[in-house]
Each structure stands twice: as structure tokens, then as C-alpha cells.
Amino acid sequence: MTDKVVKDKISEIFENKEIITKALSDAVNEALLQHKKASNPVALWEDGKIVWIQPEDILVEDKR
Numbered sequence: 001m002t003d004k005v006v007k008d009k010i011s012e013i014f015e016n017k018e019i020i021t022k023a024l025s026d027a028v029n030e031a032l033l034q035h036k037k038a039s040n041p042v043a044l045w046e047d048g049k050i051v052w053i054q055p056e057d058i059l060v061e062d063k064r
Contacts, residue, residue, distance in 0.1 A: 026063075029060060029061060029063065032058050032060040033060045033061075033062055035055065035058060036055050036058045036060055038055075039055045040055060041053055041054050041055060042058060
């Protein structure tokens with residue numbers, strides 16, 4: 001692919017907010033799933049503080 005074709009395709013994707021939102025949502029879901037499977041907690045920022053969510057408390061859907 002030429003640089004112009006690649007840039008045009010990237011621009012087209014970034015114009016579609018639904019594609020971006022789904023990609024980000026899928027990525028977060030996958031990261032949470034990997035943490036849960038590896039028995040690793042997840043850190044969240046809540047009310048100005050770091051909160052650790054234990055693996056057994058991670059709510060995540062295995063979409064595979």
C-alpha cells in the first residue's frame with residue numbers, strides 16, 4: 001500500500017467513532033481478562049485514590 005492509501009484509510013477509521021469506541025472497549029476487556037486469568041489485581045483511580053481490584057472481583061466477559 002502506498003503512504004497515501006494508508007493515511008486515507010487511517011483517517012477514515014478515525015472519523016468513525018463507533019469503530020474507535022469498540023476497539024478501545026475490546027482492548028480493555030482483553031486486558032482485564034488477562035489480569036483475571038493471571039491472578040493479577042487491577043489498579044483503578046477512584047475518588048482521587050488508587051483502588052486495587054482483586055482478580056476474583058474483576059467483572060469481565062470472555063468474548064472468545
